[in-house]
Amino acid sequence: MLKGNSKDGKWSVIYSPEKDIDLARQDLWAVHITWKRDSEFSIKEVVFKENGVVEASGDATDEPKNAKKIAVAIMGDPPNTNNDYTVEVTWEENGKTQKDIIQVNKEIKRSFVFPNLIKRILSLG
Structure with missing residues (x-):
């Protein structure tokens, strides 16, 4: 599984x-x-790329009007962690058109989060 977030969250x-x-x-x-x-918000266009090549694109008009979670692509294979995946989204919010390119990276291992969780638990006690 791979994840990514836009810079503005x-x-x-x-x-x-x-x-x-x-x-x-x-x-x-x-x-x-x-x-x-x-x-x-309204989505104008979403493009999914693998190694810079467009694998899927669309305008999300087939999704429910106020859907917050939208399928960008259905793939036959799991992601190859050696490949570069990006999602480009163009949307309109408050009458302003914006575009973001989101890098889809390897999922962060949960072990990195764990020490912080222990610290939080210990500081609560």
Whole structure:
């Protein structure tokens, strides 16, 4: 599983096994983009690239109007950690068109988070 976030924190991307039952039975992987704010927005275009080559693109018009989580691509294979994955999203918020390029990197190992969690627990006690 790979994850990425936009620099401004408005978007997160996850490339993981598909959760839809019919698609999961086929061992497909999905790239989803999630809007992390409460403000209204509309997606103009989303482009998923692997090593700079467009693998999928669209305008999300087939998604529910106020959907905050949108499928960008359904892939036949899990991500190759040697490849470079990006999601380019163009959206409109408060009448202003914006664009962000999100790098989809390897998931951070949970062991890096664990020492901080122990520190927090100990400081609470």
